[in-house]
Amino acid sequence: MPAEARWRAEATQQPLLDPRLFPYEFGQHTPRVEQLAREMAATVVEREKQGGSARAERQLIRDSGLLNVAIPQRYDGAELAWPEIYRIVRYLAAADSSLAHLFAFQHLQVATILLFGSVEQQRHWLTRTVQERWFWGNATNGRDTGLKLRPHEEHYELNGSKSFCSGALGADALVVSAPRGNNAVDRVFMLLPAQREGLAINDDWDAFGQRQTDSGTVQFEGVFVDSDELLVSGGQSPRSSLRVCISQLILTQLYLGNAQAALDGALRYTREQARPWIGAGVTSAEEDPFIQKRYGELWLAYRSALLLAENAAQHLQLAWEKPALGAAERGDVALLIAEARVTAARAALDITAQIFDAMGARATASRFGFDRFWRNVRVHTLHDPLDYKVRDIGNWVVSGVPPTPSLYS
Known part of the structure; x- marks a missing residue:
């Protein structure tokens, strides 16, 4: 063989x-x-x-x-x-x-x-x-204000479109959001069966990474919404704003999943197929001191990000369990999640790119698919700017002010 x-x-x-x-x-x-x-x-x-x-x-x-x-x-x-x-x-x-x-x-x-x-x-x-083993999708992109909810007789009506609707294609039901009036931050969520008349879910997702997330567009034309389908009980409390925290920590896990898969695959390839550099004076890639150093650096990056993510998840759980969560407690959780997300994104981008330095040129063959890890992370780290996460962290370091609840923090 x-x-x-x-x-x-x-x-x-x-x-x-x-x-x-x-x-x-x-x-x-x-x-x-x-x-x-x-x-x-x-x-x-x-x-x-x-x-x-x-x-x-x-x-x-x-x-x-x-x-x-x-x-x-x-x-x-x-x-x-x-x-x-x-x-x-x-x-x-x-x-x-x-x-x-x-x-x-x-x-x-x-x-x-x-x-x-x-x-x-x-x-x-x-x-x-x-x-009924439902699969849920979403049409909740907060920056996309092209969807309008209007009162219509005894119910409501949706018209417009949403982009980046992950999971909508093939879903049984959707969580949809629309602005209340002209304020994009103040939005209302609603629950709709995916087969509701006037709702068209498009198969038009075409990014170079995360290629099978079904994250295309959804169009709404006179879509009926019953008042009972509006989610209005949570309001704008610190606890309800944990939704953003949950979402941001999901992104963190996806970065880390790609990073750990890239490291794992690269290590197996290095042991089985990679060759030491001719000047290394060793007989196997595992003994090459610069390959060892490369993996040591990548391990430190991964391990640091992993521990921050685990810590953030534990604190999120504590906040989730509090029925009357305070604003300061929510801010502490958001800060930990921002630290985890930035660190994981940086680690994953480095790891998924630098594994090739350890494996060598032959590992770039398309049949291995090692490039998908970097492409996935590169696409997903653009979800919302990491620079603003770092700015939030810096503002807390300088002034003690935690991240303010928003669409992405």
Whole structure:
């Protein structure tokens, strides 16, 4: 068997990730998470080249039973804590970053219902989500103000469009947002069946990374919205603003998932296929001192980002459990998440680019797909400017003022 074929065959029998990179388990959910990750990883290189919608793989996620992990037990869900959910997201992102994005955004929509919905709305929509194994998508891009909600007789009507609607294509239901009047920050969320008349979900996502997140546009033409479908119970409290924190920490996990997958794949390649530089005076790439130094630097970057992300997730959980969260407590959580996101983004961009310096030129062959990690991270780190996160951190360092709740902080 050729060396490359042997390496790929052996890799499929090894653990998905080096335990040093991912020293966590998922309790009773471990078999399902690991099986789902393996099935996604088996076809990710080929699918990522094709782009489009991964319908079969989305069905695998639906069949896994993991779509309900953020839903409270009172609505028949699994009700995992946020640190546990984020670890699952990170693990799946190592297998397939696009599908992990869809999986994670499912739980963001669930959180939206829990933060902004009435008890009756929560019961109705979340119980149905569990019973009917719903996949949620979104049309909530806060900067896109092209969607208008207007009163119409005894109900409301939506007209316009939304962009960056991750998971909308193929979803059973959508969380949608529209501005209240002319204020983009002051918006209302609503819940709609994805098959509602007048709603058109387009298959037009075409980025060079995160290629199967179904993040295209959704158009609304005279779409009926019942008053009971508006989420108005959460208001603009510090607790309801945790939605942004949850979203920002999702992005952090996706960066780290790509980084850990890039490191893991590069290490396996280095051991099995890479060659030492001719001037190194050693017989294997593993003994090359500059390759060792490269991996040491990348490990430090990954480990630092991982610990910050874990710490932020733990504090988010503490805030989530407080029914009367104060503004100062919310600000502390937002600051920790900003630190984690910036650090993870920088680490992931470095790791996914520099693995090639350790592996060598042959690793750039398209059949390996190592380039997808950098492309995924590069696209996703542009979600909202990291410079403003650093500015928020600097403002806190200088003046003690934590990040102000906004669409992205």
